[in-house]
Amino acid sequence: MTRLVSIVLFLALWQIGARLLGPHYLPEPVAVAGAMIAEARSGELAFNLGMTLARVLASFSLAMVLGSALGVALGRLPRLDRLVDPWVVILLNIPALVVIMFAYIWGGLNEVSALAAIALNKLPNAVVTLREGARALDPALDEMAQVFAFSRARRWRHVVAPQLAPFFAAAARSGLALVWKIALVVELLGRPNGVGFKMNEAFQLFDLKLLLAYALPFVALMMLVESFVLRPAEQAASWWRRNGA
Amino acid sequence: MELEIDIARKAFRLAGGGERLVFDHFALRIPEGATVALLGPSGCGKSSLLRIIAGLDRDFSGAVHGAPQRIGVAFQEPRLLPWRSVADNLRLAAPHLDNSALNALLMAFELEGRGADYPGQLSLGLARRVALARAFAVEPELLLLDEPFASLDRALHLRLRALLTQRIGATTTTTLIATHDLDDALLLADEIIFLEPGPARIRGRLPIVTPRGQRDEILTKIRASAMIYYVMDAPGNGNQEDAS
Numbered sequence: 001m002t003r004l005v006s007i008v009l010f011l012a013l014w015q016i017g018a019r020l021l022g023p024h025y026l027p028e029p030v031a032v033a034g035a036m037i038a039e040a041r042s043g044e045l046a047f048n049l050g051m052t053l054a055r056v057l058a059s060f061s062l063a064m065v066l067g068s069a070l071g072v073a074l075g076r077l078p079r080l081d082r083l084v085d086p087w088v089v090i091l092l093n094i095p096a097l098v099v100i101m102f103a104y105i106w107g108g109l110n111e112v113s114a115l116a117a118i119a120l121n122k123l124p125n126a127v128v129t130l131r132e133g134a135r136a137l138d139p140a141l142d143e144m145a146q147v148f149a150f151s152r153a154r155r156w157r158h159v160v161a162p163q164l165a166p167f168f169a170a171a172a173r174s175g176l177a178l179v180w181k182i183a184l185v186v187e188l189l190g191r192p193n194g195v196g197f198k199m200n201e202a203f204q205l206f207d208l209k210l211l212l213a214y215a216l217p218f219v220a221l222m223m224l225v226e227s228f229v230l231r232p233a234e235q236a237a238s239w240w241r242r243n244g245a
Numbered sequence: 246m247e248l249e250i251d252i253a254r255k256a257f258r259l260a261g262g263g264e265r266l267v268f269d270h271f272a273l274r275i276p277e278g279a280t281v282a283l284l285g286p287s288g289c290g291k292s293s294l295l296r297i298i299a300g301l302d303r304d305f306s307g308a309v310h311g312a313p314q315r316i317g318v319a320f321q322e323p324r325l326l327p328w329r330s331v332a333d334n335l336r337l338a339a340p341h342l343d344n345s346a347l348n349a350l351l352m353a354f355e356l357e358g359r360g361a362d363y364p365g366q367l368s369l370g371l372a373r374r375v376a377l378a379r380a381f382a383v384e385p386e387l388l389l390l391d392e393p394f395a396s397l398d399r400a401l402h403l404r405l406r407a408l409l410t411q412r413i414g415a416t417t418t419t420t421l422i423a424t425h426d427l428d429d430a431l432l433l434a435d436e437i438i439f440l441e442p443g444p445a446r447i448r449g450r451l452p453i454v455t456p457r458g459q460r461d462e463i464l465t466k467i468r469a470s471a472m473i474y475y476v477m478d479a480p481g482n483g484n485q486e487d488a489s
Contacts, residue, residue, distance in 0.1 A: 143301050144324040147316060148338040148383060158337055162328040240328040240363060 027209045035213040044198070049218060052183055052194040059118035060172075060179045066119070067126025068168060074127065075134020091124040096182050100189055109190040121182045126171045133167030162240075169234035176230060180222050246311040248275040248387070248419065250298065255290075255305035267293050268305070269444040280413055280420040282430035284475070285440030291423035292321065294445070295389045298421070317385030317418075321392045323376035325364040331375050332360035339382035354378040355408060370401040374408070381412060388420040394429060406432060414457050427475055431467055432460050439474035449474035 011029055018028040027035075039045040074081040074088075100117040107113030137160060145155045187196025195218045202210035255268040267290045275281055283291045296302040298309055299318055325334045335350065336342050342350065351357055354374045364372055373393065380388060393409060394402045410432055413420055424430055430437045431453065439448040451471055455463060 140320070140322065140324050141326065144318075144320065146301065147299055147318045148379070149315075150337065154337065158326060158329060158333075162326070240365065 023208075024206075025208075027212065031209050032212045032216070035209040036217065039210075039213055045214070045217065048194050048198050048214065049221065051191075052180075052187065052196065052218065053221065055115060055118065055187070055194065056176070056180050056183045059115045059183065060122065060176060062115065063119040063122035063179070064126055064168075064172060064175065067123045067171070068130045068164075070123075071127040071130025072134045072164065075131040075137075081131070088124050088127050091120070092128070096121045096185065100182075100186050104190045111191075114186045114191055117186050118179055118182050122175050122179050125175060125178065129167050129171035129174075130164065133164045136167075137163050165237035166234070169230070169237040173226070173230045173234055176222065176226065180218075246277055246313070248273075248277075248298070248312060249310040250274075250294070250307075251309075252294075252297065252305055252307035254307070255293065255297070255302075257293075266444045268307075271307075271445055271447075273438070273447065275419060275421065277419055278417050280433065280435045281422070282434035282437045283421060283423045283440055284427065284430045284437050285425065285445070286442060287425055289440045289442035290445035291425075291440065292391055295391050295421060295423055298387075299389055313386035315383055315385050316387045316389060317380035317383045318389045319373075319376045319380040319391065319393055321395050323364070323369075323372040325372060325375055325379075327364045329363075330360065331356065331362050331364070331367070334364070334375060335379050335382050338379045339384070341384075342382060350378050350382055353381075353412065370397055370405065373397065373405065377405075377409065377412070381416070385418055388416075388418050390420065390422045392423055392425070394424075394426070409433065410457055427468065427471060428464065431464060431471065432457065437471065437474075439471075 014026070014029050018026045023031065036045065070084075074084060099120050103113045103117035103120070107116060141159050141163075145159045150159065183194075184196035184199065187194035188200045191197050195214050198214045199211055202208070202214070250271070250273040252268040252271045254266070254270075256264040256266045258264045271290075273294075283294065285291055293302065295318075297305060298312055299316055300309075300312065325331075326337070329337065331351075332347060335347060347360065351360055354377060356371065356374055356378065359367070359371065359375075364375070367375065377390070377393060380390065390409075394405055397405060406429060413433060422430070422433055424433075435453060437451045437453065439451070440446070441448045451474060453460070453467060455467065460467065
């Protein structure tokens, strides 16, 4: 209910702002809705949203898998960590834009470079979070598994993975927000389709209606993924904490 | 096979630099099938000894011979997997358990109906029982119990001790129990090994011939016989050593 009021209030403020500033600075909600419907009818909206979503999911999965594996390895092997840690810090602090440009220059303006650039921006973030998780593994449970001769597979599945799950979920949640923002920049700089590409087009034409017609559905889509996929997954990862004392 | 423990030297590095010598030319023989209590004040090396026998601590000079493959350990803290149910905790340690064996095990440790519970839902007393059940479940050739009644209130302590006395009476497994409580040792073990700290030394060994079931009545008498070796745990003394 409060959420609904909040949304209505937002639309009202937008309407008032649009009236005050005029259509060159802020188009009215109705005009944006019109542009959105026009794009949807032509199939452009669905196609570009789909392209961006596909890029987000592919690079997100890639970064999570590689980043988790590397993060766990670094958390478990202090010597490797000392060797690799400076690289992780550098990668964490390189501006996203620089990574993207290098990816395009080295790999060419293609899909592989685009995905690599997005994934590489998310990677250090996943590494750092999962490294924390691997460092926080309980040695007492490790000893228990050793004494009772747990096999390697059993140890991973029943002892290690449940301890890492909350860290993985946290990395996933913060990661998605980062990845979709970077995906738009990657598309803007070097892809012939996707939400980022359309936004660039709208910007060139000073078409604010078109800009918002793409921005709003995309934000809504990401919010849906966040609240219906990632947040429940994060809660599921630590259900046993609430299930008891 | 007899358990032969020879520790030439074992020391712990202290946080502030320096080290604390726990074992210095320490030797101990445990005959097969015996139930032995290691009795001594906190910090005298009982837990360290169990960890060395279990193969968890290899940072010492010396050797342990005759330690079998299948060892059942009950740690001082229950160390259950909080994300797995009681039944799964037992099955993960002992995959051979079928349902009827599992139920019999739960029954034996007075855990009927608790199989589906998660460790977070259990009191410490119950969690301890699950940990003990797990140690017995693997059908061990050697049982190591580290302070099985630590942090329990008096009533729970007595109840769990009675339960454990039964369970130990029902097996022929070599069993080592670390405890600082004389009565625990007198009621559970066939033989008490009195340890004194810094570095650990065996002060004496006291065999107890009275069958377990009859010890309760003559506890005062056998307690008196143990007094030649027993050093009271001075209040606060042992714990300070633990912290160091």
